[in-house]
Amino acid sequence: MYSDDSIPTDPMSMKTKHLLRHAVTALLLLASFAALPAEQEQAENDWQIDNATVTEVPFFRQLIDGQWFERRPRNRGTFLEVRATLKVAGDGSFGPSSLATAGLLAGAGDVPIGAELLAVGVVRTNCLYLRAPIGAGNETFAKLGAGNEIAILRESDANGPLFLRTRAPSLELCMVFELPDTPPSPLRWRFAERTIPLAAGTRSPAESEAAASDPLDSAASLASSPSVPPLWRRAISSPLLWTALVLAALALVGGVALQRLWRRHRLANGSGSHADSSSALDIPRVGAAHQPTRFASVEPEAGAGHLQFHDAMAALRLGDWERANAVFGEAIAVGLTPTFEAGAWSLRGEAMLNDGDLVGAATCFLRALSSPGVTVEAALPAASQLAAIYRQLRLRRDAVKMEDVRARINPFAGDLGPQRLELIASLARELKHKKRTRMLARLIP
Incomplete structure (x- = not known):
């Protein structure tokens, strides 16, 4: 009788079995990797x-x-x-x-x-x-x-x-x-x-x-995305909130009354040295005429002021904001066709905004939107920048109206660039500071 250990083994047959086992494993792996993209594509x-x-x-x-x-x-x-x-x-x-x-x-x-x-x-x-x-x-x-x-x-x-x-x-x-x-x-x-x-x-x-x-x-x-989160809903139902609102309203009414008393006192004494020009600090508001629903096509001719218009465009490209503002005004005064006049007001607003005049820029943008020959090319930048200006000044209703005009033109238009938004935010902060200074000047006898 022979034990199992004594049975002779062929080295070549053992090597063949190992190679066959490795080959089968490799084929299975390749098959699984080949099936994976097909399954992913099918799922997508x-x-x-x-x-x-x-x-x-x-x-x-x-x-x-x-x-x-x-x-x-x-x-x-x-x-x-x-x-x-x-x-x-x-x-x-x-x-x-x-x-x-x-x-x-x-x-x-x-x-x-x-x-x-x-x-x-x-x-x-x-x-x-x-x-x-x-x-x-x-x-x-x-x-x-x-x-x-x-x-x-x-x-x-x-x-x-x-x-x-x-x-x-x-x-x-x-x-x-x-x-x-x-x-x-x-x-x-x-x-x-x-x-x-x-x-x-x-x-x-x-x-x-x-x-x-x-x-x-x-x-x-x-x-949709909830405009009033649950925390605010609980706060709205709180009696403390309503008490605070009543007190704030009383303080506001008292402050307005005190301001009027001081103003009458100063006028009676002939003191007007601290008064600022209100038109220079009061931002113009949006009216029905500034929300066009139809837009004209650009005319082939610019009109009598075409030379001034092109000179102003050149100054705008060179970054000479003051000259661009002045020459656009000259072009409008000399005479432009309706579509070019709307474009001149919009571009003049660009120049004034870059020159730091927020109120003047807003006035020009609104003039462009109310022009009878307003085009998409003039209205889109005007409405987009006015929406950002009103947002920064917390004039939400005006901002929504301008965003609606922009949405009529192109609802998928992107927002302004970060540099333009930062410029508008900086000018809005400066305007708020000037208005607070004017109000304090009126209160101080």
Whole structure:
């Protein structure tokens, strides 16, 4: 009898078995790595669009700073509203998907038509649209209940593209496009690197009635970023807060009365040496004439003051703010065509702002917006900078009006650059300091 240890073993067969085992292991690893990208790609593309329709609409409503604003086409354009059901597998997470590639295609071609994407939203009886976020790294989102949400975000660059992100197994998505002319037929929708055919859609009677009613009623289920956090809600219900508000109101009324008494006393004594020119420190406010809804096209000729206009433009490019301000004034006095006059007021505001005159710049920007020949090129920088000026001066209603004008022109326009915002903030602080000094001068006999 032989023991197992005494059985002879072939060294070549043992080596062959080891090599075979290593080869099988390597093949399994390669197969798993090859399957991984395919699974990831399948997970990324595991979504579909159903019931995509396009409808011509006379207006749409957009949420801006907690208020709903109605927007209508400019320059006799056409609004096309695309609706579709976005279905996403898994946890329902979709995106971020770039909105820069979203567009409309005519017929079977791959060239997009001249349709500008104005807003993205979600269906709640009718379509409710969110505003594009301002500034880099920000987002605008809405809670849809049951842990679902829709968000528009802007990444690293303040003027960079916008992205759409959603989290919902099924979501009724809306996009509104503006066309300058009559839309062709048929249309296809390009979204998230896919091309989707569009059927003609119509508004139901319930949707038309909801669109004509107060948008806040139909938006009750759309919980946007809360404007009043729970802590403030508890503070509002506190009796101590209301007592403090009453005392503050009494102190304010007493202070105003005391100021008037001192002013009468100084006028009676003939003392006016401390008075400043109120017009030099009082910022002009926004009126109905400063909120244009239609914009003209730039005229080919500048008018009699074209030489002064071009000289002022050259001074502006060279950073000679004082000369640019003066020569733009000369060009307006000599005579410009309506569109060039609006542009001159807007550019003159730029020069005065760079020269440190905040009140003068705001006055020029408002003159540009109220000009009968105001163009998009003149209105957009004027409204954008006025919105920042009013924000810094805590004039929220005026700021919202200017942001609404900017949104009519381009809702996805980025915010001003950091240097411009810092300049406006610095001039606003200086203006507040001067006004406080003037008030103290009036109180001191």
